[in-house]
Amino acid sequence: MIEALLFFAPASLIIIGALIVIFAKNPVHNAMGLVMTLVSLAIIYITLNATFVAMVQMLVYAGAVMTLFLFVIMMIGVDKKEQTTDSIKGQTFLVSGVFLILISLLAYVAISSDFKWDLWFPPVEFDAEGTPQLIAGVLFTEWIFPFEIISLLLIVATAAAIALAYDTKKRNSNA
Amino acid sequence: MTQRNEIVMLEVTTDWYLTLAAILFSIGFLGMMIRKNALIMFMCIELMLNAVNLTFISASKHFGQVDGQVFVFFVLVVAAAEVVVGLAIIVSIFRKQSSASVDVLNVSRG
Numbered sequence: 461m462i463e464a465l466l467f468f469a470p471a472s473l474i475i476i477g478a479l480i481v482i483f484a485k486n487p488v489h490n491a492m493g494l495v496m497t498l499v500s501l502a503i504i505y506i507t508l509n510a511t512f513v514a515m516v517q518m519l520v521y522a523g524a525v526m527t528l529f530l531f532v533i534m535m536i537g538v539d540k541k542e543q544t545t546d547s548i549k550g551q552t553f554l555v556s557g558v559f560l561i562l563i564s565l566l567a568y569v570a571i572s573s574d575f576k577w578d579l580w581f582p583p584v585e586f587d588a589e590g591t592p593q594l595i596a597g598v599l600f601t602e603w604i605f606p607f608e609i610i611s612l613l614l615i616v617a618t619a620a621a622i623a624l625a626y627d628t629k630k631r632n633s634n635a
Numbered sequence: 636m637t638q639r640n641e642i643v644m645l646e647v648t649t650d651w652y653l654t655l656a657a658i659l660f661s662i663g664f665l666g667m668m669i670r671k672n673a674l675i676m677f678m679c680i681e682l683m684l685n686a687v688n689l690t691f692i693s694a695s696k697h698f699g700q701v702d703g704q705v706f707v708f709f710v711l712v713v714a715a716a717e718v719v720v721g722l723a724i725i726v727s728i729f730r731k732q733s734s735a736s737v738d739v740l741n742v743s744r745g
Contacts, residue, residue: 467647471655478659481678482666494678497659501685508652508696510704517688520711525681525718532674532722536729555668562661570654583649584699599705610712617716624723627730 466507470500487533491526498522510590652693660686673725673735677718684714 473496480493498521505514588594599607663682670676688707695703729735 463647467651471651474655474659475662478662478666478682481675481682482662482670487672487674490675490678494681497682498685501689504652504655504689505692508692510692510695510707513692513704513707516708516711520715521681521685525715528718528722529674529678532726535726536674536735552669555665559661559665562664563658566654566657566661570650583697588701590695590701590704594701595704595708598701599708602702603705606709610709613716614712617719621719621723624720624727 463507467504470503473497473500474504488530491529491533494529495522495526498526509588512590512592512595649693649697652689656686656689656693659683659689671736671738673728673737674722676737677721677725680717681714684710 477493477495477497477500481490481497484490484493498517502514502517502522505511505517660683663679663686666679666682667676670679688710691703691707691710695701725735728740732739
């Protein structure tokens with residue numbers, strides 16, 4: 461019972477947050493809805509034994525990435541007059557149709573199989589928590605090459621962001 | 636009586652997590668398509684990436700392997716890099732056009 465509660469409470473918060481993200485008019489509200497989704501996801505990760513990932517999710521997503529979003533909202537201001545007409549004719553209608561088809565397909569699969577899908581393999585008993593020791597033991601042995609590549613990607617992204625945001629014209633006219 | 640027991644003993648299996656991930660992904664997709672503000676489209680991309688992360692973590696639990704959790708780190712780093720570059724592009728576009736709407740951006744139109 462408590463297990464079900466620990467799933468359904470964060471799950472409903474996740475969906476409400478996601479709906480706030482796509483329907484709120486004020487960008488600050490959208491950002492807060494995203495924070496709600498991310499924090500609730502971290503709770504779900506804890507119930508799935510992924511403790512370290514949950515902490516990283518809170519720090520990196522709900523902390524760093526959201527701060528970045530809020531900084532950009534601060535810089536470009538709250539764009540109140542967002543254009544609402546479709547540039548492609550009937551875009552909203554079409555996409556809502558696709559969305560409804562996706563959701564009803566999902567509901568059909570879920571209800572027709574009585575929420576017991578055949579997932580090819582039965583679940584494995586796995587009670588080990590995703591502690592930093594466990595993750596690091598795999599990350600720095602088996603996954604060391606992707607790890608190095610990803611660090612290179614971060615440096616490239618940082619340099620690219622500086623190059624893009626650097627206002628060359630203004631700098632030259634001031635000098 | 637038996638039915639009541641079934642409701643009380645409701646077990647949260649991997650399917651529930653996968654269903655939640657699918658719903659989250661669909662909502663992100665819907666938002667990506669109906670919103671015009673570039674910032675909000677980025678938030679919708681984050682929603683979709685998080686849905687994928689949830690799938691990885693629940694699969695990691697289901698199969699009893701830690702590799703899924705390691706892969707979530709890679710997704711996280713790629714998402715952070717993408718947000719950094721994307722927001723820098725939005726800021727530099729905003730300087731020129733003073734709007735963050737994606738429909739006014741047709742500078743590279745053929």
